[in-house]
Amino acid sequence: MPLWKLGVTAAALLVTVFASRERRAGMQCPACGATAARPWLVADARISVDNGVGRTRRAVLRVLGTATATAAGGLGVIGGALFRNRGWIPVARDIMFAKVEATAKRVQPEWQEARVKTYRRLGRTNVMVSDISLGSARIDQVAVAQRALDRGINYFDTAPDYSQFGSELVLGQALKGRRHDAFVATKFCVSDGHLPNDTPVPKIIETVEGSLKRLQTDYVDLVHIHSCDSVDRLMAPNIHEAFDRLKEQGKARFLGVSTHTPNLEEVANTAIDSGRFDVMMLAYNFGLFPKFGHLLAKAHEHDVGVVAMKTLKGAKHTNLAEFRKESASYAQAAFRWVLSNPHVSCLVISFYELPQVDEYLYASGMAPQSGDLALLQRYDQLIAGDYCQPHCGECLSSCPYDLPINDILRYRMYAKDYGWEKEGRRHYAKLSANASACASCSAPCTNTCPIGVPIRDKMLDSHQLLAIG
Numbered sequence: 001m002p003l004w005k006l007g008v009t010a011a012a013l014l015v016t017v018f019a020s021r022e023r024r025a026g027m028q029c030p031a032c033g034a035t036a037a038r039p040w041l042v043a044d045a046r047i048s049v050d051n052g053v054g055r056t057r058r059a060v061l062r063v064l065g066t067a068t069a070t071a072a073g074g075l076g077v078i079g080g081a082l083f084r085n086r087g088w089i090p091v092a093r094d095i096m097f098a099k100v101e102a103t104a105k106r107v108q109p110e111w112q113e114a115r116v117k118t119y120r121r122l123g124r125t126n127v128m129v130s131d132i133s134l135g136s137a138r139i140d141q142v143a144v145a146q147r148a149l150d151r152g153i154n155y156f157d158t159a160p161d162y163s164q165f166g167s168e169l170v171l172g173q174a175l176k177g178r179r180h181d182a183f184v185a186t187k188f189c190v191s192d193g194h195l196p197n198d199t200p201v202p203k204i205i206e207t208v209e210g211s212l213k214r215l216q217t218d219y220v221d222l223v224h225i226h227s228c229d230s231v232d233r234l235m236a237p238n239i240h241e242a243f244d245r246l247k248e249q250g251k252a253r254f255l256g257v258s259t260h261t262p263n264l265e266e267v268a269n270t271a272i273d274s275g276r277f278d279v280m281m282l283a284y285n286f287g288l289f290p291k292f293g294h295l296l297a298k299a300h301e302h303d304v305g306v307v308a309m310k311t312l313k314g315a316k317h318t319n320l321a322e323f324r325k326e327s328a329s330y331a332q333a334a335f336r337w338v339l340s341n342p343h344v345s346c347l348v349i350s351f352y353e354l355p356q357v358d359e360y361l362y363a364s365g366m367a368p369q370s371g372d373l374a375l376l377q378r379y380d381q382l383i384a385g386d387y388c389q390p391h392c393g394e395c396l397s398s399c400p401y402d403l404p405i406n407d408i409l410r411y412r413m414y415a416k417d418y419g420w421e422k423e424g425r426r427h428y429a430k431l432s433a434n435a436s437a438c439a440s441c442s443a444p445c446t447n448t449c450p451i452g453v454p455i456r457d458k459m460l461d462s463h464q465l466l467a468i469g
């Protein structure tokens with residue numbers, strides 16, 4: 001980190017520590033609670049009303065002496081405080097200075113004007129969708145979605161809780177007059193999260209109707225049961241009844257399930273076997289194969305469309321100093337790997353800046369290239385210990401506080417790797433128990449992670465990052 005950044009970080013900490021010390025040291029009136037001004041401030045005020053030169057000089061010397069002593073004492077206290085709080089320095093640095101890059105450092109000339117080259121069948125929906133499709137969790141520019149549509153993307157994934165309705169509003173504007181060129185997927189939820197399983201059917205219908213209004217359409221193609229962790233939620237009768245009514249009314253065409261669950265084996269098998277689901281959206285990236293290959297094959301056999309998400313495996317590539325040279329090719333290599341599985345119908349990736357349209361679509365329709373595997377392996381080496389794999393839950397049973405370690409580390413990823421602090425903190429604030437418990441825990445989770453995540457350290461880091469503000 002450049003020295004000036006460390007200097008500013010230290011200065012911010014100095015001011016905070018000094019101010020809090022002064023506040024604590026101020027005299028407080030037991031009756032009203034008001035705090036008296038500090039003596040050195042009173043001395044300063046006295047100078048301005050003292051007309052005698054000698055008295056003024058003495059007063060100045062007195063004040064300077066007091067100030068010097070205060071500063072020296074303060075520096076000692078601050079030095080101690082900085083030492084005690086040294087763990088906060090990287091956190092403060094990250095919060096104040098982190099610049100999470102969204103796009104490749106070097107935009108290659110051949111990426112310009114890249115278009116979708118391949119469309120794949122989305123299971124029994126029988127719709128041909130762009131192999132690289134638009135995720136809109138962070139979108140705030142109508143022009144980005146319009147350019148994606150112009151370049152051939154036809155699958156648009158959104159949700160009411162992406163940017164608290166903002167994503168649906170942006171897509172509604174972008175698709176105006178072109179609605180029939182797009183296949184639109186949204187989720188059963190509201191602006192600040194998921195609907196409970198027992199939400200009354202009319203309320204669930206009402207929330208989807210809210211999505212229709214924001215999307216400026218009278219139907220959506222697909223509605224997912226969002227972030228589904230359990231079979232109870234997957235098969236919640238009220239949600240299914242609401243979907244059937246929406247389908248009868250022509251307001252929704254297909255039903256899907258989106259999930260990051262560690263319980264993927266059970267959730268995916270139940271979804272496929274139930275015959276109720278047309279599409280499954282799950283995390284799938286280099287490293288999650290062959291573990292889930294059989295589930296994708298089963299979905300394919302049952303004609304259930306598969307939408308892959310989290311394909312960039314943390315998307316740390318643009319911020320890894322040791323990966324600078326390779327970072328320009330990483331996203332495309334990661335996409336090519338995902339799409340090399342013929343059972344994947346399409347992948348969704350978050351688009352929110354115009355250059356991403358060129359960069360990401362360049363990989364459309366491409367077979368894996370000779371250097372891709374080595375590149376993906378090198379990325380894996382660099383992120384080892386700092387990436388919590390989706391659909392894993394090996395460590396969960398070790399935690400005496402039943403913390404959702406996988407979810408907390410995903411929220412940390414949103415904040416730290418995606419530069420999406422607000423979303424990470426929003427999710428974290430909703431947890432009934434959080435990683436503050438780790439501070440006094442003996443950490444039985446240690447060594448339970450098969451890919452070497454130092455869980456307690458990462459959880460403490462998550463808490464510092466997500467509980468602030």
Ligand code: SF4
Pocket residue numbers: 398399400401402403405435437438441442443444445446455456459
């Ligand atoms: S350190 Fe944290 S995550 Fe690990 S077992 Fe203790 S409370 Fe659970």
Ligand code: SF4
Pocket residue numbers: 387388389392393394395396405406409448449450451452453455
């Ligand atoms: S920390 Fe490790 S064991 Fe726990 S869910 Fe993440 S990848 Fe799995």
